[in-house]
Amino acid sequence: MKQLHSKIVLIFVTALLLYSCNAVKRVPQDKYLLIENEINVDGEVIKDTYIYDQLSQRPNTRVLGIPFSLHIYNFAKKDPDSTFQDWLKKKPKREERLTRKLSEKQLYELEQSYIGINNWIKKIGEAPVVIDDAKLEKSRRRLERYYRRRGWFNTQASFSVNGDSSQRAKVSYKVVRNQPYIIDSIKAQISSPVVDSLFQLTKQQSFIVEGEQYNAENFENEIDRLTLQFRNSGLYDFDTEYVTFEGDTVETDHKALITYVIPDRTITTPDSTYTEPFKSYDVNKVRIVTDYRYALRNSQFSDSLNFDDFELYSFEGLDYKPKAITDAISITPGEVFRDVDRSLTYNQISDLNVFRYPTIEYSPDPDDPEGNGLIANILLTPLKKYNLDLNFDASTSTVQEFGVAFRTTFSIRNVFKGAETLELSARGSLGSSQDAADADRSFFNISDVGGNAALQFPRILFPLNTDRIIPKYMSPKTRISTGVGFQNNIGLDRQNLNLAFNYQWKPTPTKSWNLSLADIQYVRNLNTSNFFNVYRSSFDIVNDIATSSGYMFEDTESEALGIPEEIDQFLIDALGDNPDGLTFTDDNLEELASVDERRDRLSEDNLIFSSSVTWIRDSREDTYDLSFSRWRLKLESAGNFLSLLTNLADTDIAEDGNRKALGVEFSQYVKTEIDFIRHWEINQNAVFAVHGFGGIAIPYGNSNSIPFIRSYFAGGANDNRGWRPFDLGPGSSGSRLDFNEANFKLAFNAEYRFTLLGALKGALFVDAGNIWNVLDSQEDEAFRFSGLSDLGELAVASGFGIRYDFGFFVLRFDTGFKTHNPARPLGDRWFKEYNFANAVFNIGVNYPF
Structure with a gap:
């Protein structure tokens, strides 16, 4: 029955594709479907995607060479309303019979549904790109304009359409650029002395250089550069329209003679228009309204004060410490006008997270006798003092069959009247898991509850003044x-x-x-005797060795070690004097020691006192920027302060020789990470993205291993998608344990993302990576990274994904196949499990990197 069902589906899909595969079925009889563009520049075919973007018509989107979106569009009826009426009237009594059976209203709704479905199919599909002469001519002109802006003033472009009998055509564009123009000399004609003086100061930084080829983009950049310089040097009235250029190219043998032209300021009054030289302005006063609302714009202020020459006003009483406000304002009384100060103030006020986006306006100071003074008026509108967020979530994973969770955050702004923000949050979850120990468990047998409190200050809290090192324009924050x-x-x-x-x-x-000056974490495990109930792989290893050694089980029927007493005693005896004379191989003893060490590490209490520094460089300008890079570097050190303190205090020493703090052996290690992401926009429908990660945590001093909560794991929807989380590595060990982790990790990912249909996206990906133990207590060579040759243990996964872009988030379904599995024997690792039976299906939200 299952095979019959599959055949029916296959026949249906095949019929659908055959029906719609006639790509030209919506192309008018005397027209052509555009299948390819080709641009030939000076006798050479080019592939530069930016130049092809100049064309007004481009072929329909293709995936693996097939225009799926066009076929989807063609599947819809051209005129669904007429088609429905034709069907309705095809048989004389059909309409009458349906009206009697459904009613006129229901029949009308049936027709609207039919029309709606066909319109929806057209919407998610893509109409055929039919060659249009007007758009071809527009493309020709745009190509000429593109090259003329880059110095080839005599560029000539043409096009030809090469069609065939199947109504498909290729358009060839031919571009002849001819000789380019070179900038030969540069002069300046500047009327205002103050403008000329500023121009001379920075003319060596000009984008326009003698001897270089003419490029219109350089002139646009130069206008922006000069405008930015002048407006940050007191010229409040200056804007881009005042900078123009005159170019002489007549009988100059392809040389351009350039002249800057910057006239005096133009002033228009109701009676006349006149000019006068530009002048430099100073900011005489900065007036700040701390509780502005449009409804109060004509009301009288009830409170005001002067702080460090800033004037602060309020309608309903000043509710902020003056310094908290003025520290976020870069516009300074008595300083020259600088446009950048306004931009910095916008950002710094927004970063406080206590005001809406501010309004900043300048006006002439009527009390300035020389007429070159300004008043900066800054209008601040407070956000709501209290805010409550509540989120619910349902999830499933390899650890948890089903879970529900909530998180609520209560925020209080301006807690101490210094623009501080206090966040109080609580979280809780209930889940169902097969890993729990109780056989008679209830459905919800696991839980996680907790709470957090965070207080953020809009400044650096430090005994010494840090303004020179971290000035206020850097938006400093302290978070406790x-x-x-x-x-x-x-x-x-x-x-x-x-x-x-x-x-x-x-x-x-x-x-x-x-x-992070101090990051303290204390972890206490209350039910350590339950370890072997939770970590069943570890239990199976010990139980199998007990069986092979000839051990006499207390429960002779089940032949399973009792938890916890029997298995604990077995490990003590096997790794000690072996009083029962059981038979163990060296490998058996090594494996038992490894399990025992892992149990101690995962069930021991942890005290981590660390400090870290993280540097991030992210070139992404906004969410629409598809070509960007991101670097993250982190260095963390833990245990040094406690080591010094416990040595000075001569605290207790554990059996293994390690010092204790507050009765717990504290962790000591150094950890470093590097993370890199790079995205390239191939075209408007495709992006290529790569990701690389390397991290290592080295224990020393008071530790011989890394705490579980600080170690690395591999696999999962955002890592190596051919393996489930915690299911990859370490090294070539073959994922023997329930939760596989280590202290060294490498991960590399590459992904090609493309549009299938509108918001429906596709992806092809390759992931590589693994985890290893290095410089710690692990002695099993299968787990360890011993040299560069172990890079051959990098696990490789490849696969494909389907994503739907909802705008504010992306829902992701990825299928990963084990392409290179280091757990298999050498020579038998590539493509041995490359099938759906061994595939891993991942569900994620947003892109993995």
């Missing part, structure tokens, strides 16, 4: 947070306590720093 959590979702009843103190600032719009 604490949180608690109570989990039984891994069966060990884990409790967490977190404390953090960090600084954040942005030196430029693309670069940011995060300095």
